[in-house]
Amino acid sequence: MEFCYKQFPENMRSVAGSLLFSGLALSNYLSELLVRIVHRTTGGSEEGWLAEDLNSGRLDWFYFLIGAVGLADLVVFLVCANWYRYKVCDDGHEQDADGNP
Numbered sequence: 216m217e218f219c220y221k222q223f224p225e226n227m228r229s230v231a232g233s234l235l236f237s238g239l240a241l242s243n244y245l246s247e248l249l250v251r252i253v254h255r256t257t258g259g260s261e262e263g264w265l266a267e268d269l270n271s272g273r274l275d276w277f278y279f280l281i282g283a284v285g286l287a288d289l290v291v292f293l294v295c296a297n298w299y300r301y302k303v304c305d306d307g308h309e310q311d312a313d314g315n316p
Contacts, residue, residue, distance in 0.1 A: 222301070249284075253277060 219231035250265065257263035257273070266272030 249280075253280065 219235060223231040254263055254265050257265070261267075262271070264273040264277045
């Protein structure tokens with residue numbers, strides 16, 4: 216939150232906060248969508264990955280899927296972090312994440 220607040224222009228700082236919390240809300244909806252897709256494609260509550268009985272389900276495969284999604288997210292983050300340039304100060308120097316030149 217602090218990084219977004221410092222890197223957005225002053226007039227748009229409230230937009231930075233609203234985008235952050237909107238992203239959190241969207242991620243909750245996407246996680247529910249992922250659970251529903253896995254539940255429907257793997258056989259439902261009787262034999263699927265997310266069975267009612269944990270001993271008969273394949274919860275380990277679901278966690279591998281979550282790990283793969285997290286790994287893909289890490290790759291996207293690294294690409295974006297490499298591409299990003301800090302906001303330039305008035306004196307021409309770049310600021311770091313703490314706002315220090």
